[in-house]
Amino acid sequence: MTGLVKPNYSRPLDIKHGRVDMSHGSGGRAMAQLITELFAAAFDNEYLSQGNDGALLPQETGRLVMATDSHVVSPLFFAGGDIGCLSVHGTINDVAVMGAQPLYLSASFILEEGFLLSDLKRIVESMAQASRESGVPIVTGDTKVVERGKGDGVFITTTGIGVMRNGVKLSGDLAQPGDKILLSGTIGDHGMAILSQREGLAFSAPIVSDTVALHRLVATMLDSGVELRVLRDPTRGGLATTLNEIAKQSGVGMMLYESAIAVNQPVEAACEFLGLDPLYVANEGKLIAICAPQDAQRLLAVMRAHPLAEAASIIGEVQEDAHGFVQLTTRIGGRRVIDWLTGEQLPRIC
Amino acid sequence: MKYIDEFRNGKLAKNISANIAREATSLSGYKLMEFCGGHTHAISRYGLVDLLPDHVHLIHGPGCPVCVLPIGRVDQSIFLAREHGVILCTYADTLRVPASDNSSLMRARANGADVRMIYSTQDALKIAREYPDREVVFLAIGFETTTPPTAWAVRQAAFEGLKNFSILCDHVLTPAAMHAILAGESGTALDGFVGPAHVSTIIGSKPYEPFADNYGKPVVIAGFEPLDVMQAILMLVRQINDGRAMVENEFTRAVTREGNLKAKALVDEVFHLRDTFEWRGLGSVPNSALKLRPRFSAFDAELKFGVDYVAVPDNRACECAAILRGQKRPQECKIFGTVCTPDNPVGSCMVSSEGSCAAHYSYGRFRESA
Ligand code: SF4
Numbered sequence: 001m002t003g004l005v006k007p008n009y010s011r012p013l014d015i016k017h018g019r020v021d022m023s024h025g026s027g028g029r030a031m032a033q034l035i036t037e038l039f040a041a042a043f044d045n046e047y048l049s050q051g052n053d054g055a056l057l058p059q060e061t062g063r064l065v066m067a068t069d070s071h072v073v074s075p076l077f078f079a080g081g082d083i084g085c086l087s088v089h090g091t092i093n094d095v096a097v098m099g100a101q102p103l104y105l106s107a108s109f110i111l112e113e114g115f116l117l118s119d120l121k122r123i124v125e126s127m128a129q130a131s132r133e134s135g136v137p138i139v140t141g142d143t144k145v146v147e148r149g150k151g152d153g154v155f156i157t158t159t160g161i162g163v164m165r166n167g168v169k170l171s172g173d174l175a176q177p178g179d180k181i182l183l184s185g186t187i188g189d190h191g192m193a194i195l196s197q198r199e200g201l202a203f204s205a206p207i208v209s210d211t212v213a214l215h216r217l218v219a220t221m222l223d224s225g226v227e228l229r230v231l232r233d234p235t236r237g238g239l240a241t242t243l244n245e246i247a248k249q250s251g252v253g254m255m256l257y258e259s260a261i262a263v264n265q266p267v268e269a270a271c272e273f274l275g276l277d278p279l280y281v282a283n284e285g286k287l288i289a290i291c292a293p294q295d296a297q298r299l300l301a302v303m304r305a306h307p308l309a310e311a312a313s314i315i316g317e318v319q320e321d322a323h324g325f326v327q328l329t330t331r332i333g334g335r336r337v338i339d340w341l342t343g344e345q346l347p348r349i350c
Numbered sequence: 351m352k353y354i355d356e357f358r359n360g361k362l363a364k365n366i367s368a369n370i371a372r373e374a375t376s377l378s379g380y381k382l383m384e385f386c387g388g389h390t391h392a393i394s395r396y397g398l399v400d401l402l403p404d405h406v407h408l409i410h411g412p413g414c415p416v417c418v419l420p421i422g423r424v425d426q427s428i429f430l431a432r433e434h435g436v437i438l439c440t441y442a443d444t445l446r447v448p449a450s451d452n453s454s455l456m457r458a459r460a461n462g463a464d465v466r467m468i469y470s471t472q473d474a475l476k477i478a479r480e481y482p483d484r485e486v487v488f489l490a491i492g493f494e495t496t497t498p499p500t501a502w503a504v505r506q507a508a509f510e511g512l513k514n515f516s517i518l519c520d521h522v523l524t525p526a527a528m529h530a531i532l533a534g535e536s537g538t539a540l541d542g543f544v545g546p547a548h549v550s551t552i553i554g555s556k557p558y559e560p561f562a563d564n565y566g567k568p569v570v571i572a573g574f575e576p577l578d579v580m581q582a583i584l585m586l587v588r589q590i591n592d593g594r595a596m597v598e599n600e601f602t603r604a605v606t607r608e609g610n611l612k613a614k615a616l617v618d619e620v621f622h623l624r625d626t627f628e629w630r631g632l633g634s635v636p637n638s639a640l641k642l643r644p645r646f647s648a649f650d651a652e653l654k655f656g657v658d659y660v661a662v663p664d665n666r667a668c669e670c671a672a673i674l675r676g677q678k679r680p681q682e683c684k685i686f687g688t689v690c691t692p693d694n695p696v697g698s699c700m701v702s703s704e705g706s707c708a709a710h711y712s713y714g715r716f717r718e719s720a
Contacts (some may be wrong), residue, residue, distance in 0.1 A: 045600050199469065259360070274469075325716045332363035334397020336713040342692035 013037045020083035022184020025111065025145030039141060040122060042128035047104070047139035057104060060163045067094035068159040074348045076123065076153055079193050080209030081284075083156055084126035086350060088286060089213045090235070091160040092134055092233035096215035097231040097287060099170040099222060100162030105131060107158050109142040112151035123154065134213040134311040136160070165222055172249035174229040179318040181254065182289040184208070184217065184309035187239050188267045188278035190285070194349045196270050205266045210285035217308045221289065224302040230290040233283070236350060240279040240338045242288060243326045256328045257336065260315045280341050283347050290318065358396070358576055366580040367401040374587045379405035382586055383676050384544040387414030387704025388574045394713035395703075396576040406583065410706035412527055412631055412674040413546060415492040415508060416443045417698045417705045420630045421518050423660040424449035426652075427489045430518070431455070431463035434655055437481060438465045439474040440489035441496075443702040450662050455489075467562040471503035478507070478515040487651045491520045493687055495548040497640065498613040501620035504642065504649050516651040519641050522627065524549050525557040526638030530629075532565045536677045542586040544579060545571035547601055554609025558597045566595045573601040620646055628661055630698055631674025668697035673706050681718060687711055 012035060018189065023030035047055040069086040081089075088105065095102040107127065131138050138158075193209040195201075214233060221228065230250075234242035238263070247254055263271075263278045266297060271278045285308065291299050296314055303312035326338045367580030374380055384390060390410045393399065399408070412418050424447050431438040439456065445456040445467060459465040464484075468474050471488060478486040479570060507515045524546055531537050535651040545558055552572045560567040568589035573580030582600045589596060599605055620643060642650045651657070662669060667685045672678035678698065680686050690696035692708050699707040 059586050323716065327716055328397075330396045330576075331358050332396050332398075332401065332580075333367075334400040334576075335716070336395060336397040337716050339692075339712045342708075342712070 004223070013117060014116045014137070015121050020111045020113055020115040020145055022145055022147070025143060031143065033318055035143065035148050036078065037045045037056050038124055039143070041123045041163040043056055043131065043138045043141075045137040045139065048136060051166065055104070058307050060103070062166065063164040065095050065098045065100035065162045065164055066159065067091055069094060069097070070155065070157040071350060072152065072155050073194060074152060075194070075197055076119065078191075078197050078209055079206050081211040082123055083154065085121035085130035086209075086211050086284060087156040087158045088130035088134065088136070088138075088213050090126050090350065091134055091158040092213045092215050093233045093284075093287075095160040095162035096213075097170070097233050098164070099218070099231065101167035101219065102134070102136045102160050102162040102215050104139045104159050104161045105136055105157060107138050109141070109143045109149055110155040111143065111145045112153055113145055113148040115153050120154065129306045130213065134215065136215075139152070159277070166233045168222055168247045170228060170231050172230055172246045175246055175250035175252050176229070176254055177320040178265065178293050179229060179290050179295050180314050181243070181256070181316045181318065182291070182296065182299060182303065182312060183239065183261065183315045184287045184289075185285075185311040186264045186267070187234070187283055187286065188263055188271060188281035190283050191238070191281035191349050192270045192278075194265045195274070197242055199268060199274075201273065206262070207270060211284055212285035212308060214285065214287055214308060217287070217303070217306050221299065221302055221307050222298065226295040226299045226302065227288055227292045229292070230288070230304070231299065232288045233288060234288055235284060236282050237341050238278070238280040238282055239288070239346050240326070241341055244340050246288075247288070247324045247326050250318070251324065253319045253324055254316055254326045255319055256316035258328050258331045260313045262311055262313065263291065279338060284350065293317070298321065351461070362577055363401060363580055366577065366584055369637050370406065370580070370584050371403050372391045373584070373591065374403055374406050376591065379407060380587055380590060381407050381409060381539055381541045382544060382583060383409045383411045383531070383540050383542075384579070385411035385413040385524065386544075386546040386549065387702065388547055389544055390414065390581055390706055390709050391704045392576055392579055394709040396580060397713070398576060399717075401580065402583065406587070409540070409676040410673065410709075411531070411543075411676060412629070413493065413524065413549070414699070414702055414704040415448050415496070416702045417670065417674060418522060418527070418629045418631060419444070419447055419491055419520060420628050420700060421449055421664065422628065422660050423518075424455065425662060426651065426657050426659060427518055428453060428455060428458045428463065428486070429657060430487050430651060430655055431458055431465055434465070434485065436485040436487045437477060438463065438487050438489060439468045439477060440465070441469075441491070442467050444489060444491055444674050446695060446701045448665070448701075459654065471499045471574055475503055475506060475512065475515065478512050482514060483717075484514060486515050487681075488515070488517045489520070490517045491523050493522060493546070493549050494552045497521045497617050497621070498552065501616045504620050504646055505616070507649055508646060516654050517642070518623070518651045519638045521621070522629065523638050523640070524553070526635055527629065527632060528558075528561060530632045530635045530638070531675060532561060532567065535673060536675045537565070540567060540571070541590050542568040544582050544586070545569045545597070547572060547574045547578070547583065547604070550601065550605040550609070554598050555597050555605055555607050556609070562595045562597050565580050568595045568598070570598045571601050571605050573604065619643075628659070630664065631671040665696050670699045672695035673699055680710040683707070687715060690702050
């Protein structure tokens with residue numbers, strides 16, 4: 001009889017048909033199993049496999065940068081990505097635009113009871129892939145489960161640590177009148193990818209999110225020796241919001257040229273249809289750079305030579321303005337303010 | 351988007367702008383009202399004022415659906431949501447229209463009322479089907495463009511026998527409002543109208559003919575693209591110079607004299623005229639709004655829940671009324687940009703980007719700082 005008992009056996013997770021239940025967050029065996037079979041298997045790295053409550057990391061020289069970002073996007077899967085890779089890219093980008101080299105990530109999951117394990121696996125694998133491709137390992141994490149109806153499938157919070165590059169000084173308050181403003185590519189792709197999918201809008205061409213890790217582009221830009229003053233990724237609230245933040249921080253105004261700001265055709269069509277302004281729509285793979293005027297052309301060339309910024313352009317310049325207005329010269333030659341966003345325009349996009 | 355780009359071409363705009371500057375020679379100036387909020391938005395969004403000579407004035411009209419919705423109508427919908435526990439559905443901008451006691455549908459929602467933002471009337475029907483045990487009320491606002499979808503939804507609800515669906519009908523009529531403006535004191539000062547775009551695709555250009563024939567005011571129907579508006583202004587300048595008053599159509603790619611016959615027939619099947627309706631700014635205007643015909647009265651939320659309309663005066667500092675009549679400009683309101691901003695609208699003109707105050711605040715307020 002004893003031959004039938006396998007004292008150390010537990011049935012593997014039924015990822016194909018299984019669902020998250022309360023025991024997966026209870027701290028017991030089910031939770032341990034979820035962590036080993038799903039998370040640890042996918043993220044696999046030397047720090048995570050230490051198996052302790054925290055990760056012990058090697059010593060670094062230099063100042064550290066830390067950033068955190070919570071992701072509540074709906075739908076969880078969208079054209080061009082999913083909540084998993086988005087949560088990795090978003091935090092890497094926040095660290096990178098500080099002028100730091102991202103080193104490690106943590107990931108924290110809030111799962112809703114009943115969530116499909118197969119979906120969770122897809123998300124976790126997408127995170128793992130994004131982390132591998134970026135060379136930034138996920139070294140520690142946490143999982144909690146909430147009752148059905150108390151969450152929306154899954155929420156993911158990631159935190160990133162990076163080390164500041166020597167001699168780099170970037171800050172939102174460093175823009176000076178005369179500086180040039182550069183943008184790495186088209187705007188509005190992420191937000192409209194989410195929204196068009198959520199609203200079931202079908203356009204001639206699918207809208208694909210631009211979610212991507214920007215740290216290598218940032219490194220190339222910093223390596224070029226150009227005097228960069230401000231770097232930002234215009235995520236929630238879009239280009240308009242980010243530029244208003246910088247203008248306020250630096251106590252300056254800006255003048256943009258509408259004709260230099262590129263919008264993909266299906267994004268423009270979708271915005272037109274929904275009455276939205278692409279200037280306010282979220283991006284997840286674009287950055288804004290502000291540099292001294294004499295460096296602008298060189299920086300533009302450096303950016304355009306990088307695959308993530310082939311469509312980069314100089315979109316405007318910083319100017320003196322006591323009111324801090326961000327203005328736009330429209331395609332037809334008129335002028336207007338690009339104001340802060342009012343109200344809730346697009347909830348749950350990242 | 352090639353098609354749209356044709357109408358946003360900088361070079362063409364400069365040509366038209368040069369023509370306007372050359373031809374607008376009358377010393378008494380040109381006072382043109384763009385009736386539609388869509389035009390107000392386009393004018394501000396593209397900075398058209400920079401392409402016009404100083405003596406060609408654009409005056410914003412009342413054609414912004416949420417702007418003309420009086421407080422009492424918003425109160426009515428909040429009352430239904432709060433006291434009758436209905437699911438109140440409406441379009442996004444309506445949620446932020448100021449109501450009595452510093453309330454709005456948005457604030458009512460924060461306080462627990464079931465208020466839902468929808469994109470189309472079909473969404474409201476869907477909610478009604480999903481919640482057969484709840485009453486679902488659609489707050490139907492807007493000019494002639496939004497009326498056919500409401501009519502369609504009511505007919506659909508009747509066909510399906512959806513007993514838990516009804517509408518608060520606040521649909522209003524463009525020609526009646528233009529009439530009210532021309533009959534009022536601000537009307538005589540106007541030299542012409544930039545006529546509505548989308549509204550005209552439904553009603554056609556014919557309903558504007560009395561404004562040319564009886565009031566001697568030229569009307570040029572224009573599309574919503576910046577070049578459309580520029581071209582219409584040039585056409586108006588030419589009419590005024592020639593002493594002509596006609597209805598001309600710049601938007602021939604979409605507007606005919608008779609309009610959309612099918613849509614008009616649908617609206618006529620479901621709605622008929624209200625004797626009178628109170629507009630924000632214009633006051634009570636006879637035959638200026640619609641209500642459901644008796645055979646659809648089961649879908650009339652005012653009858654179903656027995657809610658009467660109670661008029662409520664606007665905030666005392668708010669100049670929306672004068673602005674909607676074209677008598678004042680947003681910057682003449684004492685609380686513009688201070689107490690009243692798009693984040694915290696006191697009057698209805700500060701709510702939607704089609705409203706004069708919001709458009710000026712969001713796009714044009716750098717002009718005052720210069
Ligand atoms: S600024 Fe506000 S209060 Fe003043 S008129 Fe406009 S909407 Fe009314």
